[in-house]
Amino acid sequence: MNLEQLGKNDRRLQALLQQAQQWQRLDREVKKILPANLSAHFQTACVESGNLVLLAANNMASSRLKMILPSLLPQLRLLRDDIEAVQVRVLPKPSEQERSNTLVLSDAALQSFEQTAAKLQEQHPKLAERLENLVKKHYRKPSC
Template sequence: LLAGLLQQSQQWRKLDAKIKTVLPANLHPHFQTACVEDGRLVLLAANNMAASRLKMILPAMLPKLQALHAGVREVVVRVVPKPPTQPKTNSLRLSEAALDSFDEAAAKLEGKHPELAAALAELVRKHSR
């Protein structure tokens, strides 16, 4: 079962890559191929602007898309907004022992490797409690 799903996933990725060779490069990050269902190639657009642009150019591109997949009779574009990305937060917590070790290493490296010593000292400063 899992092998079949992985194989199907690879097929969709390959089809998506082929479709992206036919459609304009500026649209590539804004859509992905979902499936071919009852003769309809389903493309998922990340926003309304990408969907509008795809709908505008797809009639002219249909013959090229049909050449990529024999089962395609028409193309449907659906808008599926990407969820907003959460800002990254630094959850790194260093122990006092680790901070002491970095501080000692920074002091020892000061003469030979001042840039590394400065980076270690900054790390200690940022994570000191």
């Protein structure tokens, strides 16, 4: 889907696309000014009440930027007329949830794997061993 093509027919969408492009440009320009080792840890959020708001991925990056901000502020002010100061906020990325195996194999499938493992034991012992491990892992003890 071509958003620019759709934007030609809808003025609100066109305005939204232009605004998104402006923010992307500003973000790229800000990242050019930041030290190379820090730029990957920041994202430009907005300019509100004269403050350029940068979102930091962690406290360490935030602290480092806050230390060098006074020297970067003149360059950042040149990017837009309405930038008077810079505010750094920490917005950590959510940690990945621990993955859990929810696969449930039927008794028929487990029996089939057991039979296949027995047949493969002589010619393909590694594959047979892996199938046996799979069966052991998913074997459900009968409930009393």
